[in-house]
Amino acid sequence: MPGPSAGVSVRLWDAPVRLVHWALVALILFSWWSSEDHLNWHRWSGYAILGLLLFRLWWGFAGGGAARFASFVKGPGATLAYLKTLGRREASVTPGHNPLGALSVVAILAVLFAQVATGLFTVDIDAFEGGPLSDRVSFETGRAIAEIHELIFRILQALVALHLAAIAYYLVWKKTNLVRPMITGRRWLPSDPGLSKAPWWSLVLGAVLAGAAAWFVSKGLRL
Numbered sequence: 001m002p003g004p005s006a007g008v009s010v011r012l013w014d015a016p017v018r019l020v021h022w023a024l025v026a027l028i029l030f031s032w033w034s035s036e037d038h039l040n041w042h043r044w045s046g047y048a049i050l051g052l053l054l055f056r057l058w059w060g061f062a063g064g065g066a067a068r069f070a071s072f073v074k075g076p077g078a079t080l081a082y083l084k085t086l087g088r089r090e091a092s093v094t095p096g097h098n099p100l101g102a103l104s105v106v107a108i109l110a111v112l113f114a115q116v117a118t119g120l121f122t123v124d125i126d127a128f129e130g131g132p133l134s135d136r137v138s139f140e141t142g143r144a145i146a147e148i149h150e151l152i153f154r155i156l157q158a159l160v161a162l163h164l165a166a167i168a169y170y171l172v173w174k175k176t177n178l179v180r181p182m183i184t185g186r187r188w189l190p191s192d193p194g195l196s197k198a199p200w201w202s203l204v205l206g207a208v209l210a211g212a213a214a215w216f217v218s219k220g221l222r223l
Contacts, residue, residue: 007190012095012181016203017067020056021182024049024112028156039129043119043218046131050116051214053109058206065195066096073106074099092176095193104166108159115152120217122146132220 013021027049034042060069079099092098097105120131123142134142170176181187216223 007188008192009186010095010189010192010195011185012066012187012189012195013185014064014067014197015185016055016059016063018182018185020052020059024052027052028112028160032153039124043131046116046119047214047218049112050217051210053112053116054213055206055210056109058210059198059203062198062202062206064198067198069106071095071195072097072099072102074102079103089173089175092170092174093190095187095189095195101166104159104163108156108163111152111156111159115149115156118145118149118152122149132218135220 027045031042031045031049034045059067065071079102082099086100120133121137121142122145123130123134123137123139124146125143127139130142137145167178170178
């Protein structure tokens, strides 16, 4: 495994990225568990997920270093070039997400946004429970959106399974532990890539804006 002789220990993932990542993991599992018999908790879990997603979107532009979308979202050329290296057994030294991993991250975030958005309009089969915007649509439309909401979750499950398979592949084949840096924030790299840091006020502003937006949505877009 990489160590001091292999390079330098770099602060890769900042605390906001790691907190959002693991909070989403916990809340997705909680939402899954609460989707049948605890709909009130399910709704609040969805609002929390929305707040985290909005903050991650903000942090992808206003955050620092590896958190920025610009640092890992690449074009088709870079992605195809990276695909050619997958069969090699040497450890991955890409700081942050590699071009293929970036597609996985963007896809999961997009599907989560779609999952939350449809949940806002869903209505249960007895019309007793619904999302905060369910009064904006008919019962039939709300039920149709509920079906889409469930389908999107199946897509999310598939993406998470692929994500976990990729983590296992990198651990076994490329001898690269992708989980530890998401816990500690640090990773050994051949050299320091010089990742920038975001100012503290950007973190505070993003958290306030994301929290306020999620609260506003939870109130049915009513003050």
